[in-house]
Amino acid sequence: MAFANSGPLVTTDWLEQNLANPKVRVIEVSVEPGLFERGHVPGAQNIVWHTDLVETVNRDIASREKFQALLRRLGIDKDTTVVLYGDNNNWFAAWGAWVFDIYGLRDNVKLLDGGRRKWELERRPFATNVTPVVASTITLAEPNRSLRARITDVLNVVEKRSEARILDIRSPDEFTGKIIAPAGVQELAIRAGHIPGAVNVPWARAVNAADGTIKPIEELRKLYAEVGIDGSKPIITTCRIGERSSHTWFILSRLLGYQVANYDGSWTEYGNTVGVPIANPAGTVWGGK
Structure with a gap:
């Protein structure tokens, strides 16, 4: 089914007008516990990031079998238009879009521009009941490994065996090594700094502060081109655990059309790996003050 708004982003107006459309499945992917249960977009289903x-034992994205079972339970078929939204400026909703893309679902998977925050700001309707859905029989493709960077891919860039560009989207204090993690967030790495050769464009520079909506395409192109990210070479996005970087992955890949892989190991993997080179402009020392 064709929709008037067929791009990677949908507006809050579009979503409210299509809530009753049986071919649209709205999915909340929030990180705050209990948020969905306290109120969600009417008809939305819940994914717990x-x-x-x-995978809940080994550190990995959901297996094909696990993700396929989830989509069947949510009633998602290959022709379903999936609209993802969530809290924290859609970080985890963007992670969801990345996983959908890895398993071959891309064109019909969209983000609600501004996410839950914009929906709330506009005082649009919320519901607390969960709408029953009919299970699907979807069969997923094998994962597209080119959308996911591993530490070996990152080291290939560091050691100049690859021409890919590394884009670190953490805050300047994280990037320089002044801090390991944002305030109030558990420090899961034991070293501070960034991957040598990476450039830094904090994810928040790509959104409007007032409502979390993504800035216009030409502004985005200019923003990233200022640090040499222009789509002429493959890009690897990275952050702390891969969720903020998936937001930038979505912008670069889905909106700008660049070739991008998300490094979900990010700093918690790289900063804990023995023997890899680290850039630390802040000069912080492990165990020091």
Whole structure:
């Protein structure tokens, strides 16, 4: 089914007008526990990021079998238009879009521009009941490994065996090594700094502060081109655990059409790996003050 708004982003107006459309499935992917249960976009289904989209024992994204079972339970078929939204400026909703893309679902998977925050700001309707859906029989493709960077891919860039560009989207204090993690967030790495050769464009520079909506395409192109990210070479996005970087992955890949892989190991993997080179402009020392 064709829709008037067929791009990677949908507006809050579009979504409210299409809530009753049986070919549209709205999915909330928030990180705050209980948020969905307290109120969600009417008709939305819930995905729990830390259990549904990842393996809960080994550190990995959800297996094809696990993700396929989830989509069947949510009634998602290959022709379903999926609209993802969530809290934290859609970080984890963007992670969801990345996982959908890895398993071959891309064109019909969209983000709600501005996410839950914009929906709330506009005082649009919320519901607390969960709408029953008919299970699907979807069969997923094998994962597209080119959308996911591993530490070997990153080291190939560091050691100049690859021409890919590394884009670190963390805050300047994280990037320089002044801090390891944002305030109030557990420090999961034991070293501070960034991957040598990486450039830094904090994810928040790509959104409007007032409502979290993504800035216009030409502004985005200019923003990233200022640090040499122009789509002429493959790009690897990275952050702390891969969720903020998936937001930038979505912008670069889905909106700008660049070739991008998300490094979900990010700093918690790289900063804990023995023997890899680290850039630390802040000069912080492990165990020091």
